[in-house]
Amino acid sequence: MDPIKTPARLILVSSSPHIHCGSTVSAAMRDVLLALVPVILSAVWFFRLDAITVILACCLSAVFFEALCQKVMGCAITVKDGSALLTGLLLALCLPPGLSPVLAVFGSFCAIVIGKQVFGGLGNNIFNPAHIGRAILLASMPQQMTTWLPPVHSFIDNITNAVGSINSVTSATKAAHALNTAVNATTSATKAGIDGVSSATPLAMLRMSESLWQKGQSAADQLPNLWQLVLGNIPGSLGETCVPAILLGGLFLIWRGHVDWRIPFYYLLTVFLITGIYGYFRGYSPLFPLYHLFGGGLMIGAFFMATDWVTSPLTKRGRIIYAIGLGILTALIRLRGGYVEGVCYSILIMNMLTPLIDRYIRNTPFGGRAQKNG
C-alpha cells in the first residue's frame, strides 16, 4: 500500500455547505447595470448631450468619491463591485437633463459620502443613496432641479399619430416620412440655435390643471397624450420618462431574481388605486390614475429605487407592507402635498421604517406558531 502523498498545498477544512451557487454581489450589480441600459439609451435618445453630461458627471464622480472615501477611511477600495457606479447612474437618472455638471457632482458627493459611506459603505446605509443625493439637491437647488427641458424628438408625436390613425400596411411609409420630417425639423431647430425651452412635467401640469380634469376630455388638450407619456416624449428626469425601457429592465431584474416582484407590484397598485379613487370622487377622467402611474418618477422608483436590497425589508410580508406604505405616501404627497412629485421622499421615509418593519414583521418557522390557524 503506497503511503498517501502529502499534498503540495493545504487541505481546506471549513464548515458546511462546501459548495456555492456562484452568485456574487458584483454580478448582481452588473445585472442591474445591464437592466438600466435601455433606460440610459432612452435618456440619451430623448435628451442627447444634456443626458450624457449628467450621466457621465454622476457616474465618474460617484466612483471617485467612493474610492476617495475608502482611501481616507483606510478600508479596502471596492469600486470594482460596481455599486458606486450604480448609485451614480441611478442618481443621474433621477436628475433633470441639462443640469449643471457641478451640481451633478455635488449630488454624487451627497449620495456616496453622506448617503452611503458615513454609514459604513455598501450594505450598511439606511437610505437609498441615490435618493439622498437627489433630495439634497432638490432641497438646496430647487430652481435648477425643477427646470425641465423638453425632449429633443418631437417626431414621436408623428409616429404615435401615424400608428394611432392608420391601420393599413402603408402606415410604415407614412411613419417613415413623418420621421424624416421630424428629424429635419429637429436639425434645423438645432442649427437655428434653439436650445429648447424649459417646460412643465406632466405631473406639474396635472397639478396645475386639476380643475381641467373635471371638464373631462378637454383636459387631454392640455396634457401630452397617453402614448407620448408612456413612450417618454415628455419633459422629465433623465430616466423616468420612457416606460417601456424601465419595464424591460425591471422585468429582466425580476426574471433574474434580483428584484422581488412584490415591491413594484404593490407600490404601483396602491398608487393606481388611491389616485383612481381620488379621481373618481372628484369626477376626473378615468385616465387620471394612468397619468399618475406613467408620469413622473413612479415607474423607475418602483422598479429600481424602492427595490434596493439594502434599504428594503427582508421578509415577503414586510416588503408588501413597505410597498403599500410607499404607494400611500407617494399618492398623498402628489395629491395633497407641497411637491408635485412624491416618489423620492416616500422612498426615503419608508427606508427609515425598514428596520422597524424588519423588527416586527417576522417569519414563522416551518411548523411554528402560524401553522395553528392553518
Add this chain to the structure above:
Amino acid sequence: MFSRKATFKGGTHIPAEKNLTNSLPIIRMEAPEFVYLPLAMHIGAPARPVVAAGEKVKLGQLVAAAQGFVSSNIHASVSGMVTRIEKRYLPNGSLSDCIVIKNDGLDTMAEEITPGKNHGEIKAETIRQLLLDKGIVGMGGASFPTHVKYAPQKDGSTIDTVIINGIECEPFITADHRILLEEAENVISGLKYFLLASSAKKGIIAIEDNKPDAIEHLTRLTRDEPNISVVVCKEKYPQGSEKHLIYAVTGRTVPDKGLPSAVGVIVDNATTAMQTALAVEKDLPCYERVLTVSGDAVNKPGNYLVRIGSLYGDVVEKAAGGITGDIGKILCGGPMMGFAVGSLQYSVIKGTTGLLLFSQNSPLAHFLAEETCVRCGRCLEVCPMFLEPTVIAKAVKRRKWMDAAASDIASCIECGCCSYNCPSHIPLVQYIRMGKQFIMTGGSGGCNPLFKN
C-alpha cells in the same frame, strides 16, 4: 405516469453531480488490517465497551453495549484481536473512545449469529428487540438509534405511516440510489418490519425524480403490496430532510421543535430498512455499510460496501484506487451537510454516506471570503424552515444571544441552502452553529477566537 410530484416550500436547486457513480454497482471492499470503532458513532450516550485489549473477537460479535435508552450496540466488523481502546476524533470534531481491532483475515462469524434462526412468529416486540440488539441506527447520516423511534410513543399517539427516505438530495452521493436498485427486496421487507413494529397501516417509499430507474424498479416490486406505495418527489434540496419529506408526502406539518411521531409518521432511511431486513432475516448486526466514494481527486469513484471502522485512507486505497492529483478537500458525507476533515485518518461509521475527495483545482477547495450582507433576502427565500438566516447571523456576530434565540436559531436544520445562495459568501450556517453552541453553553463556551470576551 406520475401526475403530481410531492414537494415543499423553500429550498434550492443544486446540480446533482451524481453521474460519476450512480450507474456503478456496489462493490464489496476487502476488509482492512485494522478497524477503529468509535463508541460515540451514534446520537445519544456512547456505548460501553464489553471487550478489553488483548481479547479475541469474531465478526459480528458485540464489542460495546448500548448505555441507556438512546444509545446503540456496536459489533466487531472483522474477526481478530482487540489491540487497544484509544481516543480518536470523529469527523464532526468530537473526541471518542475507539475500539481498535486487528483483523486476522479469517472473518470468522460469531457463534450467536445464526442466519437461518427462527424467531418464531415475528411480532412487533421481536423487531424492536432486534433493532436494539443488532445496533441499527439511522444510516442516512444522523445515526439516530432506530429502536428509539419504534418504542411505544410516550404520549400514547399512534403511528399510521412509515416513510422510507430514498430521496438522497445531497449532490455526489449515490449509496441509497444503488441500495434501492440492488437491494430493493430487502428495503421493502425492511419497510414491512417497520410497519409491523409501529403497527402503522401505510408504508411509503419516497424517491426523488432524478432516480427514474429506482422509481420504476420499486413501483414494479410493490405493485402487489396494497399498503405500500412509491411516492415521487420533485428534485429539490433539502427534500431528504425529515420534516420536509413528511410535508411533501403526507401534507402534514411536524410542529416546530417536535418529532415526526407528533403527526403519526416515522421516517427511516432506505439503507436502514435494508439493514433491518438483514437483521431480522439473516440475524446480521450492522457491521458494514455502503458509501459513495467520489470527487475529482479519486481514481475510481464508486459505491463500496465497507466495514464499519475502516479508515478513510484504507477505503480510498483499497477500494477507490487511490488519490489522483493534489488533494484540496476531504468531505465526510455530502457537500451540503458533510464535514470537511483534514486527513484520511478518520473511520467510517454507521452514518457515513459518502467520502468525497476534491483536488486543489475544484471549486469546493476554494475558500470564499465573507463580504458585507447586502440584505438581498436570498437566504430568507430559500430557507426551508422559513427562518431569517442573515438576521440570526448578525445577532450571533454581535453576541446578541437572546436575539438569536428569538429569531428561532434552534429551528435551523443546518441544511446550507442560505450559505449556498449567499452572494456575499457569508458562512451563515457556521454562524448559526456557533450561536447554537453558545446558547447551549450559556454564552460562555465555544472555541472561536473571534468571540473571546
